Amino acid sequence: MDGIHDLGGMQGFGAVDHSPAEPAFPGGWEAVARALMEAVAGAVEASGGEFRHAIERMDPGHYLTSSYYEHWLTGAATLAVEHGLVTHAELEARAGGRFPLSGPVLAPCVADAGPDVGEPRFGTGDRVRVRDWHPPGHTRCPGYVRGKTGTVVRLDGSYSVPDIEAHGTARRSEPTYSVRFDAAGLWQDGQHGVSVHVDLWDSYLEPA
C-alpha cells in the first residue's frame, strides 16, 4: 500500500533529533509494548510481513505523531483484535478511553502463491527496472525506486516474498538482489556522487 511508512525521499521533515546513546526503553512501558507484540505475533503465528503491515496500516496522522513503540503497541492490538484474541471494545473499556487501531487490510488474502522461483533472473552488472506499480497490500518495494532503472550489484539468496506472506498462509520464495541507483536519476535535484542501494525481490524487477 502507498502508506505513510514509505518515507524515503519525502520532503518537509526537519532536523534529525540525534543523540549518541540512549536507554533501550526510556519510559519502561516500551519494553512491555515490545513484549506484547512478541506475545501476540507468537500466538497468531504472524509472519514478518503481517507484523510490519499491521503497523503500516496505521492512520498517517497517528503514525507521524507517535513513537516507534506506540507503533508496535498499535500493531499488536490490531493483530490481537483481527485474530480474535481480544475485542476493540474490551481494549477501550480497560484503557478508559480511545484505543486507536490500524486501518483494515486493503488487499485480498493470497490463496495460491505460485511456485518458488529458484534461479535468479539477473546477475551482477545487469540493468533492471523496478516495476511501476501500486499494490494495495504489503510490499517491501519502496515507492521512490518504482519505475527507476538501476544495476544489480549483489545476489543475496532466496527469501519468502513479503507481499505474499503478509496476506495468508501461502508462501513463495524468490531471489533477492541489491540494486544500485544513481541518486541523480532518482531525484530531479539529484545529488552528485551519491548512489542509493535498495534490496529487492525478483518479482519487483523487470529487465531494462
Add this chain to the structure above:
Amino acid sequence: MSEKGHHHPAPLSPVEHRVAALEALLTERGLVPEGFIEEITRRYESEIGPLNGAKVVARAWADPGYKERLLADGTAAIAELGFGGPEGDHMVVVANTPAVHNVVVCTLCSCYPWPVLGLPPSWYKDPPYRARMVREPWALLAEMGCPLPGDVEIRVWDSSAEVRYLVLPQRPPGTEGMTEAELAGLVTRDSMIGVARL
C-alpha cells in the same frame, strides 16, 4: 505512615493506559507467560549492543585475514566472534575508504543489525532520518556532524529486504601501537551506521 505510604506515582499517560489494557487482557487469556516481559527487557538491555560491533571492527583493523573474511561473508565472520541471531542472520559489511563513505538507513521501517549494534536509536526510526538520508545525504550527514570532502562517493544502503548492514569505518591514524581492546574502545555506534567518521 511510612515514607512509602506518601508516595504518589506519576499518573499514567494515555499510551501507558493502552499498554496496561492490552497487557491485562492478554495475561488473563494466558498469552503472556510468567516472566516474559522481564526476559524481553533483560535481553535487549544487556545482551546485545554496539560493543559487539566494535569488537568486530577492531578485529578487522588488527587482522587483515579477518577483514577479508568479514567483507566476503559478514555473517560467518561475525559468528567467529560469537555474535548472531535475529536481524543478524544475513550480514553484509561495507568498508569505508578514503574514496567511499557508506551509510545505512531503513526507509520502510527500522531494520538494523541487532546482534552487533543492539536496538536502533530513536532517531534512526524516526521519519526525518528515514525520509532524508536517501535524498540529501550530503546535507544530512553534515547536519549530523559528519561533513564529507566533496570528492568522496557516498553509498547509501536501504535495508529493505533480509540483509542487514554494518559499516566498517576507516582505522584512525596514529593507532598503530594499540591493542585490539584499545581499538574497540575507539569505535562508536554512529561510525558503524555511517553517520560519523573516526
